[in-house]
Amino acid sequence: VTEPRTYESAVARIEVIIRRLDSGEAGLRETLDLVKEGRELVEYCAGELEAVSTGLQELRLDELVARLESAGSPS
Amino acid sequence: VHPAQPVPGTAAPPAHGSTLPGPFAVGAYAAQLKARLQQFAGVQLIGEVWGVRSGRARVYFELRDSRGALPCSMWQNDFDALGVELRDGLRVVVGGGCDYYPGSSTSSPSFSFAVTELRPAGAGDLLAQLERLRRRLGDEGLFDIQKQLPRPVLPKTIGVVTGEQGKARDDVLAGLRRRGWAGRLVWAFAPVQDRHAAGRIAAALRELAAVPEVEVVIVARGGGSLADLFAFCDEALCRTVALLRVPVIASVGHHTDRTLIDDVAAVSCSTPTHAAEAAVRLDCRTARSELTGHAQRLRLHGHRAILVRARTLGHLARAPSQQVERQRRQLHQLLRELRASARRGVEQGRARAAKDLLVLQRTADRSRTAEREKRRRDLARLALALAAHDPERTLARGYALVEDGSGEPVSSAPAARTAGDLKVRFHDGAVAARVGEAEPA
Numbered sequence: 001v002t003e004p005r006t007y008e009s010a011v012a013r014i015e016v017i018i019r020r021l022d023s024g025e026a027g028l029r030e031t032l033d034l035v036k037e038g039r040e041l042v043e044y045c046a047g048e049l050e051a052v053s054t055g056l057q058e059l060r061l062d063e064l065v066a067r068l069e070s071a072g073s074p075s
Numbered sequence: 076v077h078p079a080q081p082v083p084g085t086a087a088p089p090a091h092g093s094t095l096p097g098p099f100a101v102g103a104y105a106a107q108l109k110a111r112l113q114q115f116a117g118v119q120l121i122g123e124v125w126g127v128r129s130g131r132a133r134v135y136f137e138l139r140d141s142r143g144a145l146p147c148s149m150w151q152n153d154f155d156a157l158g159v160e161l162r163d164g165l166r167v168v169v170g171g172g173c174d175y176y177p178g179s180s181t182s183s184p185s186f187s188f189a190v191t192e193l194r195p196a197g198a199g200d201l202l203a204q205l206e207r208l209r210r211r212l213g214d215e216g217l218f219d220i221q222k223q224l225p226r227p228v229l230p231k232t233i234g235v236v237t238g239e240q241g242k243a244r245d246d247v248l249a250g251l252r253r254r255g256w257a258g259r260l261v262w263a264f265a266p267v268q269d270r271h272a273a274g275r276i277a278a279a280l281r282e283l284a285a286v287p288e289v290e291v292v293i294v295a296r297g298g299g300s301l302a303d304l305f306a307f308c309d310e311a312l313c314r315t316v317a318l319l320r321v322p323v324i325a326s327v328g329h330h331t332d333r334t335l336i337d338d339v340a341a342v343s344c345s346t347p348t349h350a351a352e353a354a355v356r357l358d359c360r361t362a363r364s365e366l367t368g369h370a371q372r373l374r375l376h377g378h379r380a381i382l383v384r385a386r387t388l389g390h391l392a393r394a395p396s397q398q399v400e401r402q403r404r405q406l407h408q409l410l411r412e413l414r415a416s417a418r419r420g421v422e423q424g425r426a427r428a429a430k431d432l433l434v435l436q437r438t439a440d441r442s443r444t445a446e447r448e449k450r451r452r453d454l455a456r457l458a459l460a461l462a463a464h465d466p467e468r469t470l471a472r473g474y475a476l477v478e479d480g481s482g483e484p485v486s487s488a489p490a491a492r493t494a495g496d497l498k499v500r501f502h503d504g505a506v507a508a509r510v511g512e513a514e515p516a
Contacts, residue, residue, distance in 0.1 A: 007228055007229040015369075021373075022372075035377040039373055045362075049229070056258070058260045059260070060264070
């Protein structure tokens with residue numbers, strides 16, 4: 001069972017990848033695979049950071065609940 | 076309660092099908108119930124007053140807390156003597172015991188806790204009550220559940236339960252700003268200190284947790300007296316927090332206060348600002364900069380991996396011709412060395428021959444010298460032998476040599492006569508002589 005991806009798990013994996021690449025022990029195929037995986041993780045993290053950088057959005061719970069209820073109602 | 080004897084005159088045949096004793100007269104049963112309840116030991120109770128009303132001789136109210144309630148009554152005279160003004164929500168300590176009014180054929184029965192003592196609860200009472208509850212909740216393991224929940228370092232949606240007017244609201248915003256966080260914030264405003272607070276806060280928490288996007292909830296309230304903060308020690312609220320699906324970060328009162336919600340929450344913070352920082356554990360600006368660094372390193376490694384390998388491949392492609400060139404250079408070198416070696420051999424041969432020649436010459440010289448010596452010695456010997464025949468040596472012995480005018484020896488008398496003038500040579504000189512007429516006799 002794969003753990004759901006989180007920002008911290010992604011960053012931890014990126015750091016492992018960079019350590020492996022820095023060691024110079026990875027062959028060409030492994031290096032290219034690691035770089036590809038690392039770039040995907042960086043993109044994911046950048047997306048997560050972007051989501052909390054667009055500007056503070058403040059909602060009131062009662063308004064949110066009302067909105068969710070109206071969205072969920074069949075009419 | 077079991078009457079010792081059936082009430083006389085009320086005995087009846089056993090009810091059909093029932094195995095229970097009786098039936099007994101209800102009044103007798105009620106009287107015995109009253110007697111039995113009055114045997115309960117007198118105790119003190121703590122709770123909130125609710126629904127105070129005065130009867131003809133008694134004051135009635137309920138004593139409540141989150142787990143239950145008890146109807147109480149106190150003689151009006153005793154109550155008046157206390158001089159306490161009861162109002163809904165007042166936390167009081169009452170002393171007394173159980174009582175039961177059995178009623179009659181014309182009045183309703185009622186149960187009540189007969190209060191003989193009453194005082195508003197002090198801090199000590201509250202703390203003692205708090206400790207008992209804390210122990211009980213701790214024993215049930217409710218303090219650990221929240222702490223085991225995974226807590227995202229970078230939540231995108233945060234729920235906040237706080238008072239709408241309080242300073243805590245601004246503090247939470249300040250903490251989030253400090254982290255550089257600007258995601259979605261869901262405010263759930265609730266009263267944070269009156270007697271309705273606990274229930275409203277619990278309801279707000281449940282509603283926030285029902286929003287799937289909410290990843291963490293902050294419960295924040297500024298400082299206050301223990302009585303003010305008591306809403307956050309409510310048992311039902313604490314149980315709600317303990318079982319919530321999202322982690323709760325509590326910041327209630329000052330850092331010296333310790334409410335029960337601090338114990339059950341995933342994290343307890345001293346200020347709402349810290350609670351906000353605990354909700355977003357990542358400094359977003361630093362994270363952005365670190366991520367840029369990671370991206371650059373990955374790009375560098377990708378680039379280097381291709382470039383270095385390309386160089387190696389290029390090198391390998393050039394290798395055969397370089398190998399031939401290398402072999403050719405080695406061959407030339409060997410050739411040069413061979414020639415040099417040959418030259419050195421000739422030179423050495425020549426030097427050796429010259430040396431041999433010199434040796435030969437010296438040997439020959441030495442031979443020639445020996446020959447010369449030998450000849451010299453032979454010559455000396457011959458000279459000696461010759462000297463033995465030298466006329467001079469004969470002259471020395473007294474002989475004389477006669478020579479004619481031209482120096483030719485005159486070896487006979489006739490020759491002497493013919494010559495006329497003669498030279499007579501002795502060993503030490505010569506004298507002239509003339510042949511005379513007379514002949515010696």
